[in-house]
Amino acid sequence: MGLKERAIQKQFKEEKMDNLVIMKNQQAVTTSLQVAETFNKNHRDVLAAIDDLKEGVAENYADLFYEDSYIHPQNKQKYRQIIMNRDGFTLLAMGFTGQKALKFKLKYIEAFNQMEELLKTQSNLPMNNTELLLEAALKHERGLTLVNQRLDKLETETTINRSQQRKIQGLVSSTVIKVLGGKKTSAYKDSSIKQSAFSNCYKQLKALFDVASYIDIPKVRYEEALTLIPKWKPDLELQARIDMANGNGDMFKEVS
Known part of the structure; x- marks a missing residue:
């Protein structure tokens, strides 16, 4: 009661x-x-x-x-x-x-x-102090619940901002350059290979986060993206082209 x-x-x-x-x-x-x-x-x-x-x-x-x-x-x-x-x-x-x-x-x-x-x-009578406090507490709790729900939804739906986009671009660039062997290598200087490498890296990134563009990566997964990008590896066909361009020979050649 x-x-x-x-x-x-x-x-x-x-x-x-x-x-x-x-x-x-x-x-x-x-x-x-x-x-x-x-x-x-x-x-x-x-x-x-x-x-x-x-x-x-x-x-x-x-x-x-x-x-x-x-x-x-x-x-x-x-x-x-x-x-x-x-x-x-x-x-x-x-x-x-x-x-x-x-x-x-x-x-x-x-x-x-x-x-x-x-x-x-x-x-029709006004509530006493205890009832007023209880009512205020309940309203406050309901308000906090709604705010938290909105924040959760906002965090899920909000994508990375421009600064974060530039950070990802820079990380992709440095990762691709490293995989190509550096800016002085033949693979890097070959525009076709370089373009394929960037395309392959972004393709894997979009597939991983299930987005149409890297700019659509959810903000709540931004740190995850920064962790995964440096771990990128090109597919076998692209890796073979990189190795051939850099004079590393046949990647499938058995080591005697």
Whole structure:
């Protein structure tokens, strides 16, 4: 039971309405046990009457009644009881006849009216300091969750910036030059081989990150790209061309 519900319940008791009607989940309700006590009936008979009603109002049963339990004060065991709202009580009480039953029905109706009126009144009152703090904390927590979700999405969707793009370009360039053997080698001076090497390096990079262009690499994977680029190796056909241009002979030649 929340703070506001406790306040309503306390005020209700102070108005001498006993426990005929209680506040549960922001709704005025009563219990099968309380009904049995008030109308001087066996609780099992009241439960049986509600179960019989269940067949006739199958689709609407959950709106009128729901299962609950209570602890017996003597043997401390748990027993079944049913919670019902005003409509559920009204439906059940139709079967209670006699002058005494009518008196209790009117008493219940008055109790329901007062509880619902208190609920309306309390709902319009400003919250106390504790409730205000709790409400503020909940709003803050919900706000942080939304912000974190947006940040996660932003990080996933945001691509590398211009500075990072230039860094990758420079790293690709230095890696390719190193694989070609340096700027003074024949492989580097051969524009066809050099172009193929750059193309091959960028092709592998795009495939690795599943992007159309290296500029589309997600910012959150930028550091990963910097780690992987220096590990680039050309495919066999390109490596053979590099070796031939640099006079390294046949790369498949067996070493004797």
